[in-house]
Amino acid sequence: MNPAVEPIAVVGPEEMATPLQDQGVTCIEVDWRPPRALDALKAFRMTPGLEAHRVAANQQAIDRVVRSRCRVIDVRSAGDVVPGLERGTLLHAGPPIDWMSASGPLQGALIGAVMLEGWALDRDGAARMLARGEIELAPCHERDAVGPMAGIISPSMPVMVVENVTFGNRSYSTLNEGLGKVLRYGANDDSVLAHLRWLCEAAAPLLGEALRHAEGIDLTAIIAQALHMGDELHNRNKAATSLFTRQIAGDVCQATETLGRDADEAAALFQYLAATDVFFLNLAMAACKACMDAAAGIPGSSLVTAMARNGTEFGIWLSGLSRSWFTAPAPAVEGLFFPGYGPEDANPDLGDSAITETAGLGAFALAAAPAIVEFVGGSVDLGRRTTEEMAELTLARHPTYQIPALGFVGVPVGIDAALVCRTGIAPVLDTGIAHKKAGIGQIGAGIVRVPIEPFEQAFEALAEMASAGTTG
């Protein structure tokens, strides 16, 4: 044994450190808070080998996340490629939910999707079908897909196909509709449906052919570059959308010719990309989903593989518990509201876009995006502090996704539910705020701390499973 003691870490009140500092000893003071799920934390420690197994499982899981490279390779009809998306089924954001529990924007979007598919003659009829349970509702996450806000995917909608080329798994996300009156915020009038049809009939075939011609585009590379250009890939995707457009432009021209289309149609696609700063959000989400799915199902791992909200509930997955949801009521978002709107108009938090934070982007990369911290109601320093605070909860720094302003340190990636319980710190998202009434759209943006209870419950379930595994 070596009795050398410096530096000394002090876990407890600062008064414990003072006498040590008076002796000239270097102290590390830990800002201690009582941990959550104490029994579960202890269970891993009290049975020999359990904690080591968890740590090894997490190492394996996070390795798969950071080694994943993702490409977008095609645009296809959702019904043709998304597993188990048959006629009569609609996918939505967040954990499972039924019609009665759905919030305004989600109900509006579901009605719009039923109309788009032609399953009902009018909106009232669509609402009745949904209320009677004639339409099967399922979370996007359970079908390898993700969708922003309401996140509705119906069989005829085009989806971008993203492949994790390292591990071979695929993920899917729709084409972003842009801002304004859009389905994902619950709008469902004829203009909304017309725009969705344009995406389906004009934009999707051209973009799909262009991607096939390009043999796919490397999303991992674009995300890494966009982080150097002020995006955090959740609320800001301006740089990534520009990079994507620049890269695909030549292939779009080729595709226009191959498909025998007019130059006008290519121009319309480029105008859509130019007007839609958030176009890349759906690609970033699908890339994140493909990375996290590659780390799912590793026995014993406490890595969080999904965080998602359906406007009523917030839910998570743990790698070691595959696709079991752990949920709590969706939180309210604190932030800035557009003129004329306030907190009383806001819907509780909504959308699968928290997959970006799950994979180390969004609020976890907020230090990379000083241009938007005011938009979400904070200061430039808030960005740095948020990224550093989230590093308390994560298993790694991403080797490819770096933040210049922090000296090119990687984004903190891979939330460990054990660290959430250990520190009592819940993850943070930076997100848009939807109006609680269907169809009004985005009314602000801000920062939200997700509820900590699902992390406790999930970690307790994991501990129970791990303990059962050793006794029988």
Add this chain to the structure above:
Amino acid sequence: MKHLETIQGRYYDSIKLMRISESLQKVPGVESAAVMMGTPMNLSLLREQGFDSRETAEVGPDDVVVALELASTETLPDARATLNDLLSPAETAKDNGQAKPASLRSPRIRESPRLVMVAVPGRYAAIEAWDALDRGAHAFLFSDNVPIDDEIALKTAGIDRDLLVMGPDCGTAILNGVGLGFANRVRPGTTGLVGGSGTGLQQVSCLVDELGGGVSEAVGTGSRDLSEAIGGVMTLAAIDMLARDPEVERIGLVSKAPHEPTARRVLEHLARCGKPSVACLLGSDIAQEGVAQAFTLEDAARLLQGLAVQEPVPEGGRYRGRLRGIYCGGSLCAESARIAARLGVPAEWTDAGEDRYTVGRAHPMIDPRLRSSMVEQAGDAYDVLLCDVVLGYLAHPDPAGALVPAIREASHRAASRRTQLKAFVALIGTDQDPQELSDQRAQLEDAGAEVFSSNAQAALAAIQSMAS
């Protein structure tokens, strides 16, 4: 008027709450203030002070209770404002400077700690200690009320990794010249000490210092290390460490109430360690060839310094009056009880630092209020009072100053029943300690107490005063 309120479900450390109580007491119009966690112990204290027990019926150990005695209702807003300021976290510090790490696993910790000091409520302590061991650091567990199963698992893991797990309930250690916890500022030297108990180690190290010696290392092992369940694993590891340390010439072992077979095994180990050794096992009479036995802590220090022992011998005399010993230090209390028992003197003993008194409240060496109230009450029924005042790095900045009013109140109460209370105090410390030893002594003598640097001497003097 009395005012009581509760803040639900918020955790504050007991030392922080003590500081808050002290600051509140300085608000004009606040006659007394107690802010503490709502543990059964603390609630019963409030009931004794006349607070309505119905108001605390719903309060649990995770709630903060604020109990105020106010000159008038007009004082309440001021007291509340001060309280809110004191309880709110210092957000400004976080905005500007570097935030502190949130756990021992934090990436903010750049240089790995070699030792981790854990001072959190007992049920949480093991989680921190595990992380310390994972980081390759020795663990010093100041926390008490730690479940025994946690201690067994931690010490087993510590031995596996060649790391010390000092505690739980470890008050004191001196490692590589650094005083940990309550440690006193003693001269460096050639004596190595191992002790399950905090104040036992403090007494021996202070007396070694007073007798002209010095301490190389003092390893605390926690008050339960020599129990049957723990089996002395850390004591054995510490003896090995001191045996290997070239600076250590003699080894002293101090413990209270050891489990006999465990104590025997530890003494056999000590006898074979290759260095001269001394053992003072309070509450055990086991002898071991090759290990010098000390009946008192003072004798342990004398033997370590090569001096003759001064063991108290029964004289068969008769004793009159009632003796009350009220201690902060568990070993000191046990030592006095041992001496009184040998001399056949009946007495009543309280160790105010016992686990049951420190749930949701700081140790009486830091927060003297509980012990002081016990001392005051002793004036109602006893003739002779025996106390300790323990100095050291972490101890209260003026423990004598905190005890003196209680001694005066006890004397006053005794006088009202026509008894002259005699007070004897063991003052444990060195002239290098931050509290100014001579000033502490003067304050106590001023209050009429007889003061001794050896607890055994204080106990003997108290007993002598009762000889008829």
